[in-house]
Amino acid sequence: MPSTRRARVVPTHPSSIPIRRSRSGGRVAPLAIVLFSLLAAVRVSTAETVTSDPSLAAGDRAWAERAGVLDEEGLRAAPETIGRAIDAYRRAVEARPDALEPRWKLMRALHYSIDFAVLDAPEADRNAEAAIALARESVALLERVEGTSFDRARIYFWSSIAWGTRLARVGPLALVREGVATRMHDFAERALALDEGVDRGGSLRLLARLHTKFPRIPFVSGWVDRAKAMPFAERAMALDPDHPGNPLILALTILDLEPERDVEARAALLRAIETEPRADFLAEDLRIREQARARLAELDAASENAG
Secondary structure: OOOOOOEEEOOOOHHHOOOOOOOOOOOOOHHHHHHHOHHHOOOOOOOOOOOOOHHHHHHHHHHHOOOOEEEOOOOOEOHHHHHHHHHHHHHHHHHOOOOOHHHHHHHHHHHHHHHHEOOOHHHHHHHHHHHHHHHHHHHHHOOOOOOOHHHHHHHHHHHHHHHHOOHHHHOHHHHHHOOHHHHHHHHHHHHHHHOOOHHHOHHHHHHHHHHHHOOOOOOOOOOOOHHHHHHHHHHHHHHOOOOOHHHHHHHHHHHHHOHHHHHHHHHHHHHHHHOOOOHHHHHHHHHHHHHHHHHHHHHHHHHHHHO
């Protein structure tokens, strides 16, 4: 069952919500940032149309309301609303098993519940396994169902994210050895080829971090290429500089691969910090702001120590 931690109504001005570091007291690992925070911030595209499916419509309504209440720390949502979205999307998948839209929306909602809702560990693990199982089914479905490029891109994108939920439990090296990292990379590439605008640059952000952080092992992860990371990060920034995740990923990529460009990295971090959190993406944007602040604080501390 979901945790019973108290929740509170979000303040009218989201910038007034206090920001904290990670629960362990340190910063979140860069790869986890992209998998569990940046890529969860998804705006419902104007390409989505009003549906006559009542379950899908109910899921969309619950999804739009998912961040109406955040916990005492201002970073996690009450689980009830996203739970309603998950239930509704599941009904939509059951009613129309060959439809693509309910599937990627269910994967998206499951991911949000894992990283942005107040769930206990067993419930989060169950949702992660459900997302992976759905990803398997949905990618297989693409072999026999045509669908639109819009929906196919999102099936691939959210399938990649679903597999990435294992990162926190096993680490990047295990994902490479198991072939999961390759699957994530391939799905992100397919999503990018179909629709560059998925999650306002989400595939670009993901590919930038995969090429930066995953180890290159011959015959296992030969696709890893550090030289590709920066172009992906820069493309994301050029595509949508107003999405706070894009300047954060650019900054992290610079600091990992070209630290001599630290002035540019600082400017990108400040941009992510100063971007006003969107009312419909409070949990996601506040998490991005927190991570950018934590990384900037580390840079400042390093400069002081060096001085």
